[in-house]
Amino acid sequence: MRKTKWKCSTFYAWWVPILFLLPHLIAFCCFNLVPILTGIYASFTKWTLGKTPEWVGLNNYVQMFFNKDSIYYWQLRWGMESTIKFVILCVPFKILIPLILALFLSSKCRGHKTLQTFYYLPSLLSLSVVMVSWRYMFAPSGGIVNTLLSLGKLNWISVSPYNWVALIIITVWWGCGSNLVIYQSALEGVSQEILEAAEMDGANAIQKFINVTLPSISFPLQYTIVTSVIAEFGIWGQPDMFNKGGPTIEVINGVNHQSNKMIMQYIAESGFGSSGVNAGIASAMALILGATIFIVSIIQFRIMRRSDI
Amino acid sequence: MLYKISLKKTKKYLRKNWKKDLLSLCLFALAVIWLCPLFFGFTASFKSNVEMKRFTKLQNIFPIDWTTYNYEFALNNPATPLGRMANNSFIVSVCTVLLVLVISTTSAYAYERLDFPHKEKLFWLLFGLSMIPGVVSLVSQYFLYDKLGWTNKLISLITPNIASVFNIYLLRNFMHGIPKDLDESARIDGANDFMIYTNIILPCIRPAMMVVVLFTFTSSWNDVMWPSLAITSPEKQTITAGIRLLNDSYGGYYERVLAACMLAMIPTLIVYIFARRYFMQGLHLGSAIKG
Numbered sequence: 125m126r127k128t129k130w131k132c133s134t135f136y137a138w139w140v141p142i143l144f145l146l147p148h149l150i151a152f153c154c155f156n157l158v159p160i161l162t163g164i165y166a167s168f169t170k171w172t173l174g175k176t177p178e179w180v181g182l183n184n185y186v187q188m189f190f191n192k193d194s195i196y197y198w199q200l201r202w203g204m205e206s207t208i209k210f211v212i213l214c215v216p217f218k219i220l221i222p223l224i225l226a227l228f229l230s231s232k233c234r235g236h237k238t239l240q241t242f243y244y245l246p247s248l249l250s251l252s253v254v255m256v257s258w259r260y261m262f263a264p265s266g267g268i269v270n271t272l273l274s275l276g277k278l279n280w281i282s283v284s285p286y287n288w289v290a291l292i293i294i295t296v297w298w299g300c301g302s303n304l305v306i307y308q309s310a311l312e313g314v315s316q317e318i319l320e321a322a323e324m325d326g327a328n329a330i331q332k333f334i335n336v337t338l339p340s341i342s343f344p345l346q347y348t349i350v351t352s353v354i355a356e357f358g359i360w361g362q363p364d365m366f367n368k369g370g371p372t373i374e375v376i377n378g379v380n381h382q383s384n385k386m387i388m389q390y391i392a393e394s395g396f397g398s399s400g401v402n403a404g405i406a407s408a409m410a411l412i413l414g415a416t417i418f419i420v421s422i423i424q425f426r427i428m429r430r431s432d433i
Numbered sequence: 434m435l436y437k438i439s440l441k442k443t444k445k446y447l448r449k450n451w452k453k454d455l456l457s458l459c460l461f462a463l464a465v466i467w468l469c470p471l472f473f474g475f476t477a478s479f480k481s482n483v484e485m486k487r488f489t490k491l492q493n494i495f496p497i498d499w500t501t502y503n504y505e506f507a508l509n510n511p512a513t514p515l516g517r518m519a520n521n522s523f524i525v526s527v528c529t530v531l532l533v534l535v536i537s538t539t540s541a542y543a544y545e546r547l548d549f550p551h552k553e554k555l556f557w558l559l560f561g562l563s564m565i566p567g568v569v570s571l572v573s574q575y576f577l578y579d580k581l582g583w584t585n586k587l588i589s590l591i592t593p594n595i596a597s598v599f600n601i602y603l604l605r606n607f608m609h610g611i612p613k614d615l616d617e618s619a620r621i622d623g624a625n626d627f628m629i630y631t632n633i634i635l636p637c638i639r640p641a642m643m644v645v646v647l648f649t650f651t652s653s654w655n656d657v658m659w660p661s662l663a664i665t666s667p668e669k670q671t672i673t674a675g676i677r678l679l680n681d682s683y684g685g686y687y688e689r690v691l692a693a694c695m696l697a698m699i700p701t702l703i704v705y706i707f708a709r710r711y712f713m714q715g716l717h718l719g720s721a722i723k724g
Contacts, residue, residue: 144543253676403572
């Protein structure tokens, strides 16, 4: 009797959790883990569509880092350069603008819920919708921006640095909403008592913000900085749909160096483009980007831990 | 008399709150600028091509004659089957949402309510693995699906998004707030885990499920990159990736692409309106990862 009960409970203890976990574990392994492992393996191979991968060792990486005759050497360099430039220019606005808006909205002024919906709205839109609308806004002749600000026929699309300004405005507009709602929900948790106590002691608005509000929202702030950096490293659609990479700066080995062509565009081109598809090179490039994102995130966490914002 | 009192009250109110109201006014003015692109896109989608090209001055923001021709063209043009694409998008997004709900609620139940060896280790291992940037698997995923014969099929758009660990994290946090007494009393009455899951947990976690639905639906509907890489025939394309094709092929007919955009943004807005009540609550859960 006792033995059966014990058996029964073991059976129960093992099978029920497994049944509940199985759908997710199977899906995760098949559709997330296997592609990641294949991607890592593929970066050491030469692999064209419909053929079996051919092991080439570190050749892809050597080619990309050291071989100046290879087009991929230049693609990696140019792609990384413009992506990092974009991240540095874009992320501060993506943090500051939503933070300021959230601070204003947290004063619970009239209509703050409607305002939140308005400012959040762009984040609900698809990249293609965003880009089509903004292409129309920034069209050099007859575009709304040039008409409203009477800038004549300023070419936002294919003249540096205007193309960068346009891309940053678009990306910030599109990505502000998600950071805004995170800050709003964090600001609701800031202790009103401490704020009042600070006011009693004669702190002004800026002092209150730096000494009370900022420390209490430090975790969401760190979180949004890291996620924004990660998101902007993966930028692909904005330049792709805005100007296909922008004006050509120079030509090396028959490849155009375009002003705002990002690393993701080069990866997509060498993995999916019409000419010379090679999953090996594309995966190696993707792995370098992935590693860069990972290292940058860790450095950010370290710095923020130490300075304890 | 009544009038006098209310006037006094209004004056008092204004003296107290004029700063806040001024702020609100400024924020509304800024919101008008903020929503400019959508507003101008909306009005332009009702203009004819001649009007778009000829009347570009500021006083011609609104169309001279409103025409729905662009919408009709976008929907009926056989080269760009927008209706078909919207249908594909619906199939993909709805299937993704349903699968995500089943997979992540069962799994969240196991991590929160059941006990098994190495539970926390397994969960955080999966969480860490899901942090690997998606770009690493982008190309190999396509090559694998090509081997399986899944390219150009809608299933290739559904599967990559169903196993998100973040959804489990969100649901698990929410489940943590539901008192365990409920399951205990049900267990005493003879309910097993499956009954507890379907009859007690699922009804209780509906707000968190709504947030998962909102996030999953919008990200699935709005995805442009993966569909435009994995799907090559326009017949099988989703609407948002289809707009990218239109953007390349429509040339000078901007108003038609804009009309397509206005149609493509409706479903996510509807889902947002339904899920809005639960939205901030869900974010509280999401950002509860106290460092």
